[in-house]
Amino acid sequence: MARARAIWVNRRILHILIIRDLKVRYSDSVLGFAWTLLDPLLLTLVYWFVFGVIVARGSIDEQPYILWLLTGILPFQWTAHVLGDSGRLLGNDAKLVTSSSLPREIWVLRSVASRFIEFLFTLPITVVFVLFFMVFTDQKVSVTWWVFVLPLAFAVQFLFNVGLGLTLSPLCMLYPDVHRIVRIFTTLYRYLSPVIYGLGTLAGVFADRGWPDWLQWVYALNPLVGILNTYHAVLFPRNTDDVVALLSLSAVLSALCFVVGWRLFRRLEPRVLKEL
Amino acid sequence: MDTPSMDTSSPGDAPAPDQPTRVDVVDAPIAIESHELGIKFRRNRIRNRRLSDLRRPDRGRAKSEFWALRNVSFQIAQGESVGILGANGQGKSTLLKLVAGTLIPDEGWVRLVGGVAPLVNISGGFKADLTVRDNLHIVGGLHGMLRDEVEERFDDIIDFAEVGDFVDTPFRHLSSGMRTRVAFSLITSLNEPTVIIDETLSVGDQSFKRKAYERLDTMLAGGKTLFLVSHSERQLQRLCTRGIYLRKGRVQADGDIGEVLQQYNSDREMEGHPGWRGERKKARRERRQRRRAAERRAAGGLAPVSDVDLDDDDEGDDLTGKPGTPEAIGGPEARP
Numbered sequence: 332m333a334r335a336r337a338i339w340v341n342r343r344i345l346h347i348l349i350i351r352d353l354k355v356r357y358s359d360s361v362l363g364f365a366w367t368l369l370d371p372l373l374l375t376l377v378y379w380f381v382f383g384v385i386v387a388r389g390s391i392d393e394q395p396y397i398l399w400l401l402t403g404i405l406p407f408q409w410t411a412h413v414l415g416d417s418g419r420l421l422g423n424d425a426k427l428v429t430s431s432s433l434p435r436e437i438w439v440l441r442s443v444a445s446r447f448i449e450f451l452f453t454l455p456i457t458v459v460f461v462l463f464f465m466v467f468t469d470q471k472v473s474v475t476w477w478v479f480v481l482p483l484a485f486a487v488q489f490l491f492n493v494g495l496g497l498t499l500s501p502l503c504m505l506y507p508d509v510h511r512i513v514r515i516f517t518t519l520y521r522y523l524s525p526v527i528y529g530l531g532t533l534a535g536v537f538a539d540r541g542w543p544d545w546l547q548w549v550y551a552l553n554p555l556v557g558i559l560n561t562y563h564a565v566l567f568p569r570n571t572d573d574v575v576a577l578l579s580l581s582a583v584l585s586a587l588c589f590v591v592g593w594r595l596f597r598r599l600e601p602r603v604l605k606e607l
Numbered sequence: 608m609d610t611p612s613m614d615t616s617s618p619g620d621a622p623a624p625d626q627p628t629r630v631d632v633v634d635a636p637i638a639i640e641s642h643e644l645g646i647k648f649r650r651n652r653i654r655n656r657r658l659s660d661l662r663r664p665d666r667g668r669a670k671s672e673f674w675a676l677r678n679v680s681f682q683i684a685q686g687e688s689v690g691i692l693g694a695n696g697q698g699k700s701t702l703l704k705l706v707a708g709t710l711i712p713d714e715g716w717v718r719l720v721g722g723v724a725p726l727v728n729i730s731g732g733f734k735a736d737l738t739v740r741d742n743l744h745i746v747g748g749l750h751g752m753l754r755d756e757v758e759e760r761f762d763d764i765i766d767f768a769e770v771g772d773f774v775d776t777p778f779r780h781l782s783s784g785m786r787t788r789v790a791f792s793l794i795t796s797l798n799e800p801t802v803i804i805d806e807t808l809s810v811g812d813q814s815f816k817r818k819a820y821e822r823l824d825t826m827l828a829g830g831k832t833l834f835l836v837s838h839s840e841r842q843l844q845r846l847c848t849r850g851i852y853l854r855k856g857r858v859q860a861d862g863d864i865g866e867v868l869q870q871y872n873s874d875r876e877m878e879g880h881p882g883w884r885g886e887r888k889k890a891r892r893e894r895r896q897r898r899r900a901a902e903r904r905a906a907g908g909l910a911p912v913s914d915v916d917l918d919d920d921d922e923g924d925d926l927t928g929k930p931g932t933p934e935a936i937g938g939p940e941a942r943p
Contacts, residue, residue, distance in 0.1 A: 347748040355736050426731030431749060432708025432723075601711035605648060 352445040403526035417499035418510035439496035491585035497592030501599035530572040557581030635684035638832040645677040645714030688833035690847035722799035729790035735779035768792040
């Protein structure tokens with residue numbers, strides 16, 4: 332608890348660090364801020380082309396598919412970036428970490444928060460596409476009431492990301508292998524989470540193959556399932572599963588992840604500092 | 608400077624390593640207090656730990672671990688200026704990191720009253736891509752300065768660092784001397800009651816070094832507590848009134864700086880090291896040799912290789928402005 336208070340006292344510094352992150356990210360390259368938009372946009376287009384055009388040839392339930400991808404990939408990238416950061420979070424800024432006695436959790440919070448802001452910056456892409464489909468095509472695109480649950484989904488994903496960062500950043504520092512595993516896992520994770528397909532589609536596949544229902548609940552033990560499902564529900568209420576139940580499950584799992592991360596971080600902190 | 612009276616015991620009747628000379632300051636409020644402080648490190652495999660260690664962390668541990676510091680206790684009163692001395696690898700820098708809170712002890716505790724201005728890794732928080740102005744705001748903020756305070760002291764910091772024309776230049780375009788000047792100027796503008804200085808601190812050329820010293824003097828005269836890690840005799844005598852001598856991770860002596868230095872020197876000589884006097888002599892000899900070699904070269908002849916001092920002795924442990932270490936902080940009187 333004392334630790335939490337110390338972090339709260341230093342929230343101004345957290346704020347400064349986040350601003351610094353954003354400044355550094357946009358200060359130097361020619362395209363600057365545009366990269367934040369281009370990066371996920373290109374990724375989405377590639378997925379759309381491969382899965383929407385080549386593989387499925389129009390037989391995908393979630394239409395328009397590019398909107399489906401956007402609502403999944405953009406938030407997924409937030410978590411993916413946090414996973415990517417966790418390997419060098421403490422090492423990269425070692426000089427800074429070792430020149431101040433700030434609560435070290437701040438370095439994790441800073442990564443999660445600045446990546447969150449980056450994620451928010453990419454949301455206009457989705458808005459533009461939604462407007463495009465509403466105005467220029469006759470596909471029925473509408474924003475549902477679930478849009479008001481978004482802040483809650485953001486909060487749950489924030490908690491989950493902090494938990495991941497707290498768990499992985501000290502482990503990556505102490506065991507270089509973990510860093511490599513995390514890198515590979517991030518790629519797998521994109522396919523293990525409902526990013527390019529929906530839970531409805533998945534349930535259909537389970538039914539076709541005759542797989543037991545409880546397997547779906549095992550699948551839902553990934554906290555991102557409930558979170559991404561909520562994002563999808565904003566534009567695709569028919570293709571999503573029980574939003575409230577799954578998001579609640581995600582919230583519980585994320586809280587668990589956070590507690591584990593918090594404890595592990597405290598335990599490994601002295602050893603990590605010796606390595607820096 | 609106003610130093611609290613302390614009861615110094617003579618290092619002449621040197622205590623056993625386990626019972627260090629203690630200085631108990633009663634009449635001034637405490638600035639830094641350490642109690643039975645200890646920390647251990649691994650001797651080998653520092654980085655490449657195996658995953659199996661996760662499951663059985665204690666396997667083979669006893670052998671490969673050593674205590675870098677143990678049973679270190681002291682109290683430093685506010686306004687005292689204390690130098691930590693000891694040979695290489697005796698735990699000086701580790702103690703400094705523990706006091707600064709950048710390492711967590713395995714045993715005991717250390718307490719700091721109020722904030723600290725750490726002159727350690729001073730340019731650590733600066734980002735190469737941002738301008739001097741942005742950097743000052745951000746790093747100042749990281750060290751606890753409020754936005755208004757940075758604004759208020761901004762011109763002074765820039766003036767002192769002599770970088771008036773580069774306020775909006777990206778930090779990486781500054782020369783390394785300018786960078787350290789900016790960093791030093793900022794950190795010493797922090798209005799914290801305790802100043803921690805690491806021996807590796809470098810502040811730039813001779814003229815700035817003099818200025819840096821003057822500023823440190825002013826800060827000390829203003830009642831700041833100083834915690835200095837060094838093995839430069841001149842630096843210690845110049846800045847400190849009390850010395851804590853670390854040997855093999857324990858407090859060997861604690862008392863008046865002159866007496867502690869004396870003990871340190873006699874210990875060094877007993878162990879076969881020449882001590883400072885010897886090192887200064889060595890430095891003089893080397894300078895003479897180099898000069899002679901240069902003269903010979905100027906005279907047209909090739910200097911015999913054996914006369915040229917290839918090993919420039921840059922990492923010699925005396926930082927008082929020997930030739931070859933122009934950047935190290937040392938007494939302004941060290942070199943003209």
